[in-house]
Amino acid sequence: MIYTVTLNPSIDYIVEVDQLILGGLNRMERDLKLPGGKGINVSRVLNQLEVENKALGFLGGFTGRYIEEWLHQEGISSDFVAVADDTRINIKLKAKEETEINGTGPAIRAAEAEALLHKLDALQASDIVVLSGSVPPSLGADFYDRLIAVCKRRGAEFVIDTTGQALRQALVSRPLLIKPNHHELAELFGVTITSRDEIIVYGRRLLEEGAQHVLVSMAGEGALFISEQGVYHAKAPAGIVKNSVGAGDSMIAGFVGTFSLTGDLLEAFRAGVASGSATAFSDDLASREHIERLRSGVVVSKV
Numbered sequence: 170m171i172y173t174v175t176l177n178p179s180i181d182y183i184v185e186v187d188q189l190i191l192g193g194l195n196r197m198e199r200d201l202k203l204p205g206g207k208g209i210n211v212s213r214v215l216n217q218l219e220v221e222n223k224a225l226g227f228l229g230g231f232t233g234r235y236i237e238e239w240l241h242q243e244g245i246s247s248d249f250v251a252v253a254d255d256t257r258i259n260i261k262l263k264a265k266e267e268t269e270i271n272g273t274g275p276a277i278r279a280a281e282a283e284a285l286l287h288k289l290d291a292l293q294a295s296d297i298v299v300l301s302g303s304v305p306p307s308l309g310a311d312f313y314d315r316l317i318a319v320c321k322r323r324g325a326e327f328v329i330d331t332t333g334q335a336l337r338q339a340l341v342s343r344p345l346l347i348k349p350n351h352h353e354l355a356e357l358f359g360v361t362i363t364s365r366d367e368i369i370v371y372g373r374r375l376l377e378e379g380a381q382h383v384l385v386s387m388a389g390e391g392a393l394f395i396s397e398q399g400v401y402h403a404k405a406p407a408g409i410v411k412n413s414v415g416a417g418d419s420m421i422a423g424f425v426g427t428f429s430l431t432g433d434l435l436e437a438f439r440a441g442v443a444s445g446s447a448t449a450f451s452d453d454l455a456s457r458e459h460i461e462r463l464r465s466g467v468v469v470s471k472v
């Protein structure tokens with residue numbers, strides 16, 4: 170079974186304006202409220218791929234109810250801890266350029282945090298736990314360490330998709346997969362990356378620090394898969410980008426879902442790229458049909 174953990178879910182409020190006038194009145198051309206937060210996105214795409222999974226995390230207030238209701242209607246199994254404060258709303262502003270404004274997240278009380286840790290006590294060695302996204306500040310910077318400790322104690326594999334020190338610290342615990350995009354990779358090492366060779370150098374360092382597999386996504390340029398077995402590249406399929414929010418999460422869902430079903434790393438890589446691109450070419454997250462349509466066209470080549 171795959172569990173996704175979203176410590177900081179969101180309603181993604183996607184707003185389109187023709188031309189943004191800063192300091193003036195803007196009228197929306199179109200708007201859309203989607204359930205968001207990285208683990209929730211992973212669960213929604215796993216559900217499209219018909220891979221059994223359960224979404225965990227914290228949800229609160231009217232925004233939390235909106236997300237819970239949406240997941241219920243999509244038939245996604247979930248077991249969120251109810252928190253007193255409201256789940257955040259993240260703004261995704263689409264004008265000529267895409268601008269994102271993400272909230273810091275609700276206050277999580279100590280008892281609520283303990284309740285989530287407690288839910289993971291039921292993990293089994295065959296499970297994979299996907300830990301995704303930012304940590305609400307009130308939880309403390311070491312909360313992922315505490316979740317990882319439970320995964321290790323139960324013998325379950327974990328995937329972690331977060332940034333900075335929280336990601337760095339997790340590497341010694343041997344995550345099954347990490348998926349920084351190329352900007353996040355550069356940020357991790359405090360460098361500027363200008364070539365594919367440099368991505369490979371820094372990706373390999375993450376293997377040395379403990380990651381079992383490293384996927385570096387590069388938006389429209391596709392992705393690199395770096396592991397002990399070698400380095401592979403896949404070009405992104407061609408298409409018209411509609412909304413790339415959630416492309417990275419979809420890539421993780423495609424990879425982990427396919428790996429859990431087949432144990433084949435390169436098939437998983439191919440499905441990851443197809444899922445990320447299918448989401449980038451959609452208003453909402455990718456559908457199963459769209460992923461399937463793109464999957465056969467993704468060519469994986471050894472670097």
Ligand SMILES: Nc1ncnc2c1ncn2[C@@H]1O[C@H](COP(=O)(O)OP(=O)(O)O)[C@@H](O)[C@H]1O
Pocket residue numbers: 349350351386387388389390391392405406408410413414415416417418420441442443444445446447449
């Ligand atoms: N503009 C795009 N065109 C085609 N595919 C894309 C595009 N943006 C994202 N993707 C697909 O989604 C994957 C993840 O996207 P990326 O933007 O790198 O991740 P993140 O959302 O984590 O920043 C890419 O590797 C690619 O397969």
Ligand SMILES: O=P(O)(O)OC[C@H]1O[C@](O)(COP(=O)(O)O)[C@@H](O)[C@@H]1O
Pocket residue numbers: 177179181204205206207208210259271301302303304413414415416417418419
């Ligand atoms: O927890 P964070 O880092 O603030 O990210 C949350 C945001 O990331 C998303 O999950 C999208 O992530 P990706 O585009 O990286 O896949 C949004 O749904 C959400 O608003």
